[in-house]
Amino acid sequence: MFKIVTPDTRSENSDLLDAMHQMRYRIVVGEWGWDIPGIAAGYDKDQFDTEDTVYVIARTASGEVVGTSRLNPTVRPHMLSELFADYCNLQPYPVGKDVWECSRFVTDRSLMTDPVDDFRVRCRLGLGLTAYCLDNQISRLSWLTHQKFFNLVQKVWDTEPLGLPRREGDDWAWIPAVSRMDEATFDRQLDRYRNAEAIVAQYMGSKQASARSKVA
Amino acid sequence: MRDYDGSAVLHAIRLILATGTSAETITVLAGFIESYGFEKIFLGQLVNPLNVPLKDILYISNWPDELKAARRSRAAILHDPIAICAIRSKRPFTWAEAREHATRAGRRIVDMVHDFGLTHGIMFPMHALDSVSGGVSLGGGIKPDLSPVQVAELEIVCQTAYYHLEVMLGPFPYQKIAEFTAREAECVQFAAAGKSNWEIAQILGIQEDTVKKTLRRASDKLNAVNRAHLVASAIARHQIFP
Numbered sequence: 001m002f003k004i005v006t007p008d009t010r011s012e013n014s015d016l017l018d019a020m021h022q023m024r025y026r027i028v029v030g031e032w033g034w035d036i037p038g039i040a041a042g043y044d045k046d047q048f049d050t051e052d053t054v055y056v057i058a059r060t061a062s063g064e065v066v067g068t069s070r071l072n073p074t075v076r077p078h079m080l081s082e083l084f085a086d087y088c089n090l091q092p093y094p095v096g097k098d099v100w101e102c103s104r105f106v107t108d109r110s111l112m113t114d115p116v117d118d119f120r121v122r123c124r125l126g127l128g129l130t131a132y133c134l135d136n137q138i139s140r141l142s143w144l145t146h147q148k149f150f151n152l153v154q155k156v157w158d159t160e161p162l163g164l165p166r167r168e169g170d171d172w173a174w175i176p177a178v179s180r181m182d183e184a185t186f187d188r189q190l191d192r193y194r195n196a197e198a199i200v201a202q203y204m205g206s207k208q209a210s211a212r213s214k215v216a
Numbered sequence: 217m218r219d220y221d222g223s224a225v226l227h228a229i230r231l232i233l234a235t236g237t238s239a240e241t242i243t244v245l246a247g248f249i250e251s252y253g254f255e256k257i258f259l260g261q262l263v264n265p266l267n268v269p270l271k272d273i274l275y276i277s278n279w280p281d282e283l284k285a286a287r288r289s290r291a292a293i294l295h296d297p298i299a300i301c302a303i304r305s306k307r308p309f310t311w312a313e314a315r316e317h318a319t320r321a322g323r324r325i326v327d328m329v330h331d332f333g334l335t336h337g338i339m340f341p342m343h344a345l346d347s348v349s350g351g352v353s354l355g356g357g358i359k360p361d362l363s364p365v366q367v368a369e370l371e372i373v374c375q376t377a378y379y380h381l382e383v384m385l386g387p388f389p390y391q392k393i394a395e396f397t398a399r400e401a402e403c404v405q406f407a408a409a410g411k412s413n414w415e416i417a418q419i420l421g422i423q424e425d426t427v428k429k430t431l432r433r434a435s436d437k438l439n440a441v442n443r444a445h446l447v448a449s450a451i452a453r454h455q456i457f458p
Binding site (some may be wrong): 150154171 | 307
C-alpha cells in the first residue's frame with residue numbers, strides 16, 4: 001500500500017530515495033514549473049530533505065515511484081518556520097514533538113491509467129501519512145496547501161487554516177493549515193480507498209464476471 | 217501583515233465546523249457575511265441541471281423562493297455569467313466583473329436577479345481534488361467596498377462552510393468515481409483524443425467490434441446519446457483525464 005522510509009532505514013533504501021528525488025524533480029520542476037533554489041538538475045532534494053526527514057512512498061506494481069510525500073519535525077527548522085511564517089496570520093504555526101510538517105505531496109500521473117488510479121495513489125499516500133502519525137504519537141500535521149488540495153484535506157482530516165488564502169494575481173491560492181491525525185480519520189480514509197474498488201467490483205458482479213481483486 | 221487580527225475569522229471557522237445541521241451552518245455564515253454588507257447566499261455545485269436532478273447535488277440558498285423557481289425554470293445556471301466564470305476562475309470575482317462577459321441570455325438572467333434587489337455580489341469558486349466544482353455566491357443591494365484582506369477573509373470562511381456542508385450532506389451520487397472498468401476508460405480516453413473505433417482497436421490490439429461494444433457499455437452507464445456526449449460526460453464525471 002505504501003512504504004515509509006525513516007532515518008533508520010535510509011541507508012538500505014538509497015536507490016528508492018534516489019528514484020524518489022528524480023521523480024519529484026520531473027513533476028515539481030518539470031510539470032508544475034516550480035523554481036527551487038539550490039537543487040541539482042534532475043534531483044529535487046532541498047534544505048528540507050534532512051537527516052530527520054521521513055518519506056511516505058507509493059510504488060507501482062513494477063516498483064516505480066508513483067507518489068511521495070515527506071514529513072519533517074516542527075521542533076527543527078521547517079518550511080512554515082523558515083519560509084512562510086508570515087502566511088500564518090490566523091494562528092501561529094504549531095510547534096511540538098507531536099506536530100510534524102508535511103510537504104512535497106507529489107504524484108506522477110504519467111504512470112497511471114485513469115483518474116481512479118490517481119485517486120487511489122493519493123489515498124495510499126494519505127493513509128501512509130496518517131498511519132505513520134498514529135504509530136509515532138504525532139497528533140497533528142501542518143502543511144502549506146494548494147487551494148484545491150486544501151479543500152480535499154478539509155474533507156478528509158479535521159483541519160483548520162493557519163492563515164488567509166494567499167494568491168498572486170489570478171492564480172490559485174496557497175493556504176497554510178493544520179490537520180488532526182486520529183483513528184477515526186484513518187477509518188474514513190480506508191473507506192474512501194475501498195469505495196473506489198467496491199463500485200467497480202459491484203459492476204463486475206452485476207455483469208456476472210469474476211471478481212477482481214487489486215493488491216496495492 | 218503585522219498587527220492583523222484574524223481572531224474573528226478563526227472564531228467563525230470554528231463555529232462553522234461545530235455546526236451539525238445545514239441550517240445551522242448557513243445561519244452562522246449569514247451572520248458572518250452581514251458585517252461585510254451581504255445578505256443572501258447561494259452555495260452549491262455547478263452542474264448542468266439538464267443532466268443531474270437537484271436532489272443529487274449540493275444546493276443551498278436563502279434567495280427568495282420566487283427567484284429560485286424562476287431560475288430553475290430557465291436552467292439559469294447555464295447562462296448565468298457568474299456561474300460560467302466560476303467554473304473557469306481560480307479566484308473570487310465580483311458579479312460586476314462577470315457580467316462584462318455575459319451573453320444576451322446571460323444578461324436576461326442578471327436582470328431577473330436584479331429585479332429581486334440583488335444588484336451586487338461576489339462569487340467564490342470552490343474547486344477541490346475529487347470534487348465537482350461549485351461556488352459560494354454572496355449578494356446584496358449595496359455595492360460592497362472590500363479590501364483584498366476582507367475578500368480573503370470571506371473566501372476562507374465560505375470555503376470552510378462549503379466543504380463542511382459537502383461532507384455533512386454527501387456523498388452525492390454525482391460524485392461517484394469508479395464506474396468505468398479499466399478497458400472502458402481506455403477506449404473512452406482514446407475517443408476523447410479523436411481516435412476512430414478502428415484506430416482504437418489498432419492501438420489496443422483488439423477487434424473493432426469489441427471497441428464498439430465497450431463504448432456502447434460506457435455510454436449506457438452514463439446515459440450518453442452519442443460519442444460527444446459520452447466524452448463530455450466522462451470528463452465531467454472524472455472517469456477519464458481531460
